[in-house]
Amino acid sequence: MKIDGAAYRTIWPAEDGRSVSIIDQTRLPHDFAVVSLTTLDEAAHAIRAMLVRGAPLIGATAAYGMALAMRADAGDAALERAHATLLATRPTAINLRWALDRVRAKLAPLPPAARAEAALIEADLIADEDVAINQAIGEHGAALIRAAAAEKGPDEPVNVLTHCNAGWLATVDWGTALAPIYVAFEEGIRLHVWVDETRPRNQGASLTAWELNHHGVPHTVVADNVGGHLMQHGMVDLCIVGTDRTTAGGDVCNKIGTYLKALAAHDNGVPFYVALPSPTIDWGIEDGVRDIPIEQRDGREVSEMTGRTADGRVETVRITPDGSPVANYAFDVTPARLVTGLITERGLCPASRAGLLTLFPEQR
Ligand SMILES: CSC[C@@H](O)[C@@H](O)C(=O)COP(=O)(O)O
The missing domain is CATH 3.40.50.10470 (Translation initiation factor eif-2b; domain 2)
Incomplete structure (x- = not known):
């Protein structure tokens, strides 16, 4: 989608993987504001307070939230805590659980040192797949x-x-x-x-x-x-x-x-x-x-x-x-x-x- 001639997705990670950018949808239509998420808690807040919303975007944001959480602590307990924290944000859209389960299944067998990068790769895959799926729905x-x-x-x-x-x-x-x-x-x-x-x-x-x-x-x-x-x-x-x-x-x-x-x-x-x-x-x-x-x-x-x-x-x-x-x-x-x-x-x-x-x- 283009906004004033510039192509945007609704969510995109920084190149170094340390943050994820979103459009704050609570401020539309009056204000187009991009917000940067850097922690698990910020990602959870963005979903709960509906800065991001819509079932597929909730799922993608949760996947990136797992990646942000793994940068801070990639141990087994932290992995479970990130999954539980994000899952508790909104109850109805099943895409949330789907994305969280998918990322957790990818990370659980890996050593903690490999989890942050693997989570970011999986979140990127989820985001790219969503774009392809929606294009096919459009056709x-x-x-x-x-x-x-x-x-x-x-x-x-x-x-x-x-x-x-x-x-x-x-x-x-x-x-x-x-x-x-x-x-x-x-x-x-x-x-x-x-x-x-x-x-x-x-x-x-x-x-x-x-x-x-x-x-x-x-x-x-x-x-x-x-x-x-x-x-x-x-x-x-x-x-x-x-x-x-x-x-x-x-x-x-x-x-x-x-x-x-x-x-x-x-x-x-x-x-x-x-x-x-x-x-x-x-x-x-x-x-x-x-x-x-x-x-x-x-x-x-x-x-x-x-x-x-x-x-x-x-x-x-x-x-x-x-x-x-x-x-x-x-x-x-x-x-x-x-x-x-x-x-x-x-x-x-x-x-x-x-x-x-x-x-x-x-x-x-
Ligand atoms: C492709 S989005 C499908 C649904 O998530 C949408 O119709 C909807 O009901 C969104 O609700 P919201 O409460 O704004 O997250």
Whole structure:
């Protein structure tokens, strides 16, 4: 992704491996700030406080966090402590555990003196693989947009609705749900994206809109509850969202509100697709509603809002009455029966165990 002409990934290590740079996503869209992480605790904080977020980027950051930890202490106890500290940062995205387990498995058999370098190599591999996976998701998913465009008049755009941010900022590069949009846009297909604001943290309004703006993709930000109305009036051709954890049975956990969009899509005959890299599949569970842990975050994310004032200051204001309790469920689960199809790096498949196994037969 290019920002003002310069190519960026969302995370990159310094050449000497002593630090890792990230874009502080809590400051977007008002401020583009690069932050340097040098310790395990800084990496854990970046994930917990959502300076970085999005399932694939959480995984990549955790892998680099292991590498930073090994520079300070590469003993067996430190290896376990780094794994546990990073794993405790956010509970829902399975990419976090996947990346941590992968790095730990690589390091455990090595002598401590070799671990820091090996961890950095593994983190770089995870980051590079994420970019390749997302590019492939983009190619496979673009076929859906191409097919929708073929049904349209020459000047009619394909209208895609997306929720939260499953774009470049949620991954190392490209995005998952937004990758097909970028590929189709580069091909010259006319399209327009409905961007759900995605309360309470507004990843749609703040991050997806910022990304699409920088890329020149036509889009409109709508309040979270508008999608059903748009679908009733034929204004959405397809929905594409991301996911933090998809079960072996095809249930999909994603940002809170995704389930309601899937219900509205089902009721209105609008195709509802989920884009996912294979590290987001939790092969160990089948029933997402029962078994996926749903993160509950600080209530102030609901009772307060942050934005830029007319004179350019970024301020936080309270929007609920003093004393009103709030609840902040960060994710929900969309049952497989509401999902038209999954878009993976190996192609499209039905949201079911049988469907996933056609693409990933090694999981049988
Ligand atoms: C490719 S990212 C997929 C998901 O991680 C994304 O849709 C999402 O819900 C992100 O949630 P967040 O709480 O911002 O980390």
